Amino acid sequence: MSEKIEIGTILTGKVTGIQPYGAFVALDENTQGLVHISEITHGYVKDINEHLKVGDEVQVKVLSIDEKAGKIGLSIRATEEAPAQPAAKAKKPRKRQAAAAIMQEDDGQQGFNTLKEKLQEWIEQSQR
Numbered sequence: 001m002s003e004k005i006e007i008g009t010i011l012t013g014k015v016t017g018i019q020p021y022g023a024f025v026a027l028d029e030n031t032q033g034l035v036h037i038s039e040i041t042h043g044y045v046k047d048i049n050e051h052l053k054v055g056d057e058v059q060v061k062v063l064s065i066d067e068k069a070g071k072i073g074l075s076i077r078a079t080e081e082a083p084a085q086p087a088a089k090a091k092k093p094r095k096r097q098a099a100a101a102i103m104q105e106d107d108g109q110q111g112f113n114t115l116k117e118k119l120q121e122w123i124e125q126s127q128r
Contacts, residue, residue, distance in 0.1 A: 005031065005072065007062050010079055015056045023052050025060055025074055033072030035060060042082050 005011070005027065013025035013033070022036040035058075040051050052058070064073035 005062055005065065007065060009062045011060055011062065013058055013060050013074070015052050015054050015058060018048050018052060018054060020048070023048055025058060027060075027072070031072065033060070033062070033074040035074045035076055039063070039073075039075035039077045041077055042080065 011027055013027045015023050016026045016032060017024040020037075022034045023040070024032050024034055026032045037045050037048055040048060045051060058076055059079040060074040060076055061078040062072060063075050063078070064071075066072075
């Protein structure tokens with residue numbers, strides 16, 4: 001394995017093979033790494049062939065190096081800026097009506113009560 005390759009380095013490589021789980025990228029004549037399917041691009045990738053083909057030149061970031069196994073983990077996604085999410089798809093907080101109802105029925109006591117003191121009250125609430 002090449003000594004000059006370090007984690008976090010961004011390199012240009014050439015796609016040498018595509019499998020259902022990822023794409024193999026040659027970094028130089030002697031070194032190649034794997035871009036896992038989850039690291040191809042931002043968002044869901046169903047078929048790698050829709051994004052890459054053998055012979056493509058790609059920018060990759062080195063994520064991991066396993067000297068013993070001779071494996072290098074790469075990412076194309078890490079070299080690209082994440083797309084902005086549209087405001088319409090932003091997650092909205094869920095309403096918590098049950099919690100609000102319990103808070104309204106509170107008898108005004110403040111502070112902490114033991115479970116034993118609240119147990120009977122909870123049983124009555126659950127039967128309503």
